[in-house]
Amino acid sequence: MRTFKGGFHVPDGKSLTAEASVEYMPLVTDYFVSLSQHIGKPARPVVNAGDQVVEGQLIAEASSPVSANIHSPVCGEVVEIVKRKNAQGALVDCVHLRSDGKQDKFTYPPLVDPTPEQIVARIAEAGIVGMGGAGFPTAVKLQPRDPVDTLIINAAECEPYLNCDNRVMIERTEAFIAGVRLIAKALSVTNVYIGIEANKMQAYNALLAQEGVIADTKEALQNRKDGDIVVVLLKTKYPQGAEKTLIKACVNREVPVGGLPSAVGCIVDNVCTAYAVWDAVVNGNPLHKRFMTVSGRGIAVPKNLEVAVGTPLSAIVELCGGVNDDTVKLISGGPMMGFSLLDLDVCTTKTDSGLLCLTDKEASTVLPTPCINCGRCAQVCPMRLMPMYIDFYTTVGDTENAVRYGALNCFECGTCAYVCPAKRPIVQSVRLTKIRSKEKK
C-alpha cells in the first residue's frame, strides 16, 4: 500500500456508520441558503422576498470569475435575505426559503456525449464546487493555467467518522465512475487515479467491479488499456486525503511549497464532486443537496443522509433521534479539520460532509499547558514544518517569525495538535497567523 512520510493513524470511529445506507432527509419548513458556500466572492441574489421558486431554480448567481451559482433546494417562497451565523461563527447573507411541500422542479437539459467545453459550462451553471471541504468552484479548477496530464480522485476520506464518500462509492458506483470520466474528458486527460484508503474494502471492490477500472498492481498495470482508471490502495493514515500527500502517494510527484497540484500536472477532485458532475451533466440537476454523515457516540442514531443545502442542523439532529446527555462537543465536518459549533442554529452548505456529536470519551476538553519541546508535532507534520515554533511565535505576537516557520504552508490538517501532549492549540495559532499576515498585507 502506498502512503506519504509523516502523518498518524487516528482511531477512526467509522464503524458507527460504515454499513448505514444513505437515507433521504425529509422536507422541513425553513431553509437558510448561504450565499458564501464556496471560495471566492459571495453569489449575488437574483430573487426577492415574496418570490415563488421551485426546487433547482437559480436563486443567486456567481458574482465574479471565482464564485458559484446557488439554486433553491426546495419549492416554496423566498421569505427574506438575512444575515445568519455559519459554522465558523461568521455572519453571512442567506436566502431564507419556506417550503410549500410541492415537488415542482427545474433541471437543465441533459447532455448527451458532451464536449469538454459543454461539461465545464454545465458544471459552472450547476454551481458545483469542491465538496471535500474547500468549496473551490469546480469549473475554475478544470481550466488550469498549467498543463495537466493527470486526474486524481480523492477517495481517501481520511477524516475519522465520515462515511459519505464511502457510501457513494458503494451505493452509486456506476454514476460516480461516470462522473470521474466526465471530469477526465473536461480536462482532456486519460491518466486517471482514484486514491482510496484500505479501510474501505467494500467500496474498493465495488470500484474494481466496474468496466475499465483496474487495480494498482504490477500485473493489472501491464495490461492497462487507454482510458482505464487505476484504483490506488492507500495506507489508512491521517492526512492521507490532503491534496499534496495524496498526489505524492498516487503518482510520486511533489507539489512545491506554496504551489497548486496543477504545478505538477495534477488536478484533484473529491468523490461527491464527481457524483455531482454526473448528476448535472446526465440528469441536468444543479447542486442543491449533498451526502453527509451524522455520527459520534453523542447522537442517538448515527446515519448517512442526503440533505438539501440550507437545512438547519437542529432538524438533522432531530431526525437522528437527538443528542445524548454525555455530548460535550458538536462539530461541523470531521473531527480533525471541522469546526466546533456553539449550537445547532446553523444550516448546511455544499461543503458539509459531516455533523458530529462527540462525548467526553471522544473529545478532549483538557486545557493547553506550556510546550515541553517533545518534538512529536514536527515528527508527524506531513509538510515537514516545525509546528511548535509556529505556535510559540504566534502566541508572542511575532507574525514574521511564525510565517518564517511555515505557517502559510500549513494546510491545517490538525495532526500536530492531535499528538501534542500539552494540547497546544496549534491549528488555531496557524489560522491566527494567516489572518494577521493577510491584515498586514
Ligand code: SF4
Ligand atoms: S503544522 Fe499544519 S500541516 Fe503540519 S501537522 Fe500541523 S496542521 Fe498539519
Ligand code: SF4
Ligand atoms: S507536540 Fe506539543 S509539546 Fe511537543 S513540541 Fe510540539 S507543541 Fe511542544
